[in-house]
Amino acid sequence: MRFYAERPVRLAGQLLSDLVAITWIAAFCWLAGEAKSAVLQLQAPGHRMIEAGGGLRSTFADAASTASGVPFVGEDLAGALGRGGSAGDVLVDAGARLLEAIGLAATSVAVVIVAASLIPVLALWLPRRIRYARAAGQAVAMRAEGADLLALRALTELPHRRLQRIGTEPAAAWRAGDPEAIERLAGMRLAALGLRVS
Structure with missing residues (x-):
C-alpha cells in the first residue's frame, strides 16, 4: 500500500x-x-x-x-x-x-x-x-513489472473519454501489443493516481 x-x-x-x-x-x-x-x-x-x-x-x-x-x-x-x-x-x-x-x-x-x-x-x-493506498500500491508494483498490466488497468478503470486521447480503439491497440499505446495507457493510469511513470 x-x-x-x-x-x-x-x-x-x-x-x-x-x-x-x-x-x-x-x-x-x-x-x-x-x-x-x-x-x-x-x-x-x-x-x-x-x-x-x-x-x-x-x-x-x-x-x-x-x-x-x-x-x-x-x-x-x-x-x-x-x-x-x-x-x-x-x-x-x-x-x-x-x-x-x-x-x-x-x-x-x-x-x-x-x-x-x-x-x-x-x-x-x-x-x-x-x-x-491500495490502488497506488498495486500501480507501483505493476510499474516495476512493466507497462502491460497498467495499461489494462487504465482500460478498465479510466473514463472512456480520457481513453479516446490515445485513439478511437485503445483496447484494440492494447490487444495488438502497440508499444506506444501501452506506454501511454500505463502513463495515464499512473498519472490518475499522481504517480510518476518511472
Whole structure:
C-alpha cells in the first residue's frame, strides 16, 4: 500500500485532506472536553448537599453528646438527636448519587460528540484514503513489472473519454501489443493516481 502520491499537486491535496481530517477530529475532541467541563459544573449542588449533610450529621452528633449529660432525660434526648444525624447521611448519599449521575452524563456527552465527529471521517475520508493506498500500491508494483498490466488497468478503470486521447480503439491497440499505446495507457493510469511513470 502507498498512502501518498509522488506528484506534488496530488500529494499536496492528500496532505491537505489529511490535515483537515486531523483538525476536524482535534476540534471535536476539544469541543467534547469543553462540553464535559460545562456539564460537570452542574455538580456544584451535589457538593453542597454532601457538605450540608456532613455538617448536619456532625451537628446532631455534637448535640447528642451534649444532651447525654442532661440529668434524667439525657439518654433519651441523646438517642433522639442521634437518630436525627441519619438525615445528614441521607443528604450525603443523595449528593453522592447526584455527582455520579452528572459525571456519567458528562462522559456520555463527550463520547457522543467525539463519535459524531468520527462519522464523516470514517464514512468519507478513510475509505477514500484506503482505496487510494491500495490502488497506488498495486500501480507501483505493476510499474516495476512493466507497462502491460497498467495499461489494462487504465482500460478498465479510466473514463472512456480520457481513453479516446490515445485513439478511437485503445483496447484494440492494447490487444495488438502497440508499444506506444501501452506506454501511454500505463502513463495515464499512473498519472490518475499522481504517480510518476518511472
